[in-house]
Amino acid sequence: MRAILPLLSLASMAQALYFYIDVTTPRCFFEELPKDTLVVGHYVAEEWDDQRHAWAKHDGISIYISVDEIFDNDHRVVSQRGGPSGKFTFTAAEAGDHKICFTPSSSSGKSSWLSMAQPNGGIRLTLDMAIGETSAIDSSDKSKIADLATRVKDLNARLNDIRREQVFQREREAEFRDQSESTNARVVRWILIQLFVLAGTCAWQLSHLRSFFIKQKLT
Numbered sequence: 001m002r003a004i005l006p007l008l009s010l011a012s013m014a015q016a017l018y019f020y021i022d023v024t025t026p027r028c029f030f031e032e033l034p035k036d037t038l039v040v041g042h043y044v045a046e047e048w049d050d051q052r053h054a055w056a057k058h059d060g061i062s063i064y065i066s067v068d069e070i071f072d073n074d075h076r077v078v079s080q081r082g083g084p085s086g087k088f089t090f091t092a093a094e095a096g097d098h099k100i101c102f103t104p105s106s107s108s109g110k111s112s113w114l115s116m117a118q119p120n121g122g123i124r125l126t127l128d129m130a131i132g133e134t135s136a137i138d139s140s141d142k143s144k145i146a147d148l149a150t151r152v153k154d155l156n157a158r159l160n161d162i163r164r165e166q167v168f169q170r171e172r173e174a175e176f177r178d179q180s181e182s183t184n185a186r187v188v189r190w191i192l193i194q195l196f197v198l199a200g201t202c203a204w205q206l207s208h209l210r211s212f213f214i215k216q217k218l219t
Contacts, residue, residue: 021104038089041129041130044085045057046126063086064080064104069098
């Protein structure tokens with residue numbers, strides 16, 4: 001059996017509802033979501049307990065949850081299997097209709113069909129969803145978001161420190177390069193001066209020796 005029911009009429013609101021599902025039969029809802037809308041859902045699946053005469057959850061119940069983007073050729077954005085209670089979260093990447101389906105299964109061996117003869121067959125699924133602003137999200141999600149925000153701030157601070165260190169290292173490198181170039185220029189000038197002095201000294205010695213030998217020949 002497949003049902004088509006609106007989950008919410010207004011964004012940024014949360015509402016809880018419960019419904020009955022035949023085991024292994026998906027129950028689907030269609031919801032039109034704006035782009036970048038956060039959806040957080042909590043569910044509890046229960047089966048009729050003849051001893052307690054009440055609906056109760058047990059470890060043999062599992063719920064398969066799927067979310068498809070109808071506008072994008074049924075592109076699946078959520079596919080998860082959980083126990084008798086749990087949560088699911090997704091963000092609408094684009095605006096459009098989303099199909100949210102729940103498929104229960106149970107290992108109890110009881111009747112899985114709802115009928116007049118079996119009014120307590122199947123699974124009772126209680127669903128509580130929050131769509132829209134973060135104010136509709138529970139405190140645990142808020143704490144996780146706050147923790148992520150703190151980590152992002154720490155990472156940004158570390159990145160800024162790394163950038164400042166890189167700028168400082170580049171400045172030191174430029175200063176060292178300037179000093180090295182200045183030192184090299186002074187060394188080259190000193191070598192040229194030494195060469196000129198040596199050349200002048202050699203020329204003077206040669207001239208002096210030439211004059212000396214000329215005087216020796218004359219005498």
